[in-house]
Amino acid sequence: MDRSTVERYVGAMREKVYAKLDIIHTGVSNITVVDFPDHNNVGDNAIYLGELAYWRDRGHEIDAVYSQHGYNPALDTGMSTLAIHGGGNFGGLYPTHSDFRYALSQSARSKRTIIQMPQSVEFVDDTDRMRFCETLGARPATRIGVRDETSLKDLGGQTAEVTLVPDAFHAAGFIDSEEPTTDVVYLLREDKESALDEGYGQGVDWTRLGLLERAGQRLRRQGIGPLPASRFNRMPEAWAAQADRRFRGGVNLLAPGEVVVTDRLHAMLIALQMGRRVIAVDNNVHKLSRYIDTWFADLTVPLELVDSMAEATRLARRNRV
Template sequence: MTSAAPDPLAVQPLDEAYRSLVAPGTPIALLDFPLYPNVGDSAIWLGAAALAQRNGNTIKYTANHASYSAAGLRRCLPEDGVIVVQGGGNFGDRWPAHHQLRERVVSDFPDRPVVFLPISVEFLSAEAAERSFALLAAHPRLHVMVRDRASCATVEQALPGRTRLTPDAATALGHLDAGAAAPAHDVVALVRTDSEAQARVPAPPAGLDVRVIDWLNVPGQDGYDPAFRRSEWALQRLGSVLVRVPAIAPPGHQSLVLAAYMRMARRRLAWGVRVLASGRVVATDRLHAHIICELLGRRHVVADSGHGKISGYVATHGQSATSTLVAPAELYDAVARELAR
C-alpha cells in the first residue's frame, strides 16, 4: 500500500503539533509581531493567532522585536504561561534582529517553556549557526516547530527530540476568499526586491499584460499606502516608550496593543490578497505568495529561491493542482502555458 500524498492545505497536523507543545487553555505570550510591510509575515502572525484561538490560549503579552521587554513579559504572563515566538524564514543570520530576539528570550527565561512556531533555517555563517544552536540547546524547555525536512534535520541534530515538522503557520488560516472582482491583468508578478531577491528571475517578456510588484509597501512602488507607514510609526513610538518607561503602561494596555497588531495584520493580508487576485495567473518567488495562492485556490507559478526554501517546503508538504514549481529562468514560460490553458 502506498501512503497518501500530503495535503498542502491540511490544518490538522499543525493544530495537533501546536497542541502537543501548548496545552489547551494555557495563557501565552506571542512575540515578534511583523511591524513591517511583508504581507507573508502578517499571514504567519494571523495563523499563529488562529492556532492560539482554536486551542483556547489567551494572549497575555505581545511585542515586536524592538518593543520586547523581559520585565513586561514577566508582569503580564502568569507563571504557568508559555512563550510562543513567531515563525517564518528569519531563523538564522540573514534577518538578525528576529533571530536575536529568539536568543534573548531563551536567555531571559531559562525556566519557562518556549515554543518557536514553524521556521526554516538559513545561516550564512557556519560559526553563527554553531554559536546560536549551542545557546538554544542549553534551554531545557525549548521546542521548535519546523516547516521543511532539511531544516528539521538541522534543528533536530542540535535539539534532539524537541522538534515538530509541520506546515507553515499561515496555513492555519484555512481557505481564503478573494471576492468576486474580475482580474485586471493577465499576470501579477509578485517578485522579491529584498536581500533574498533572485537575480535569475527574468524580466517579463514584452507584450505580456503583467503587473510587477512586491508587497513591501515602499514609496514609489505600485500599491504603496502611506497609512500603513503612519500606523507602523505610531506603534514603533509607543513600543519604544513602553520599553524605556514600563511603569507608565496603563492597565490593560496589552489588549490594546494586540488589537492594533491584529488590525494591522488583517489589513496587510487583505491588501496582499487583492494584489494576488488582480491577475488571472500569479508568478512569484515568494513562499507566502505561493501559500496564500494555495489558500485562495488561484493558479500560480512559483520560482524556487536560491537556497531552496520553496522547493524544500513543497517537497515536504506537497502542492495543489493550482500550483506549478519551476526554476527561476523558466518562470514566464510556465506562465505562458498557464495562460494558454
C-alpha cells in the same frame, strides 16, 4: 482551481498543521506572544493570523502581544508560555531577529516554556550555528517547530525538542477575495532572498507601509504616542487588526490574477488558499522547493515549480493562449 479542490487542499493542510501544533502546545494554556511582525511583510502578518486562528480555536488565552522592540524581559514577570512568532530563518540572514530570540532564551526563567512557532533554518556560517546551539538550542523547556525536512535534519541532535510543522498560515483556512480580472500577476522579491537577476523589472513586491503606518511604528518603537507601548502590547485585538489590514493589502495585490507567479513562499501559500493557480520560482535559500517537497507530495495542488523566471514567464504566456 474549482472550489471543491480548493477546500480539499485547504482542509488537508489545516488538519496537518493543527495536528503538529498540538504537539508543541501540549500542556499550554496562557500565551505571551513575542516578536510580532510590526513591519510591511505580508507573509509574516499572514503567519500571525494563522497562529492566532489556531490559538483561538484551541482555547489558548493570549495574555499580551509584543513586537521585538516593545518587549522588555525585566518587566515580564509572568510564567505564561512565550510563543515566538514564526517565519523567516534562524541564523545570519536576519540577525536582529536571531539576536532577539537568543537573548530571550537567556533572559527567560529556565522553567518557563518557550515555543518557537514554525520556522525555516538557514545558518549562514558555523558561528551562527554555534550561537543557536549555545542559547535557544541548549535551553530546557524550549520547543521548536520547523517547516521542512531540510530544517529538521539541520537541527537534528542540536536541540532537545524539534518538531516538523507546516507553516502556521494554513490554520487561516480559505481566503475570500475578489474575482480575477487579468491573466497573470507577478509578485517577486526585492530583498536579500531574491534569486532573480538584479534589475528584473516585471512584477511588484509587497507594498511598503504608508506614511501613517510608518509613523505609528516609530512611535511604538519609542514607547510614545496615543497608545503607549505598555498599553498597546496588552491589546492583542489591536495587533490582530493591524496584521489583518496588512494581510488584506497583500490579498488585494494577488487577487486580480487567475495565475500568480512568485518567488515568495507566502505569496504562493496565500494564492493557493485563495484558489489561484501558482507558478513558483525558488528563492536563493530554496525555501519554496523545500516546503513543496515536504508537504505537497500527497496533495492535488495547482502549483508548478520552475527553475527560472524566464521559464515561469513562458509557462504563464503559453497557458494564456
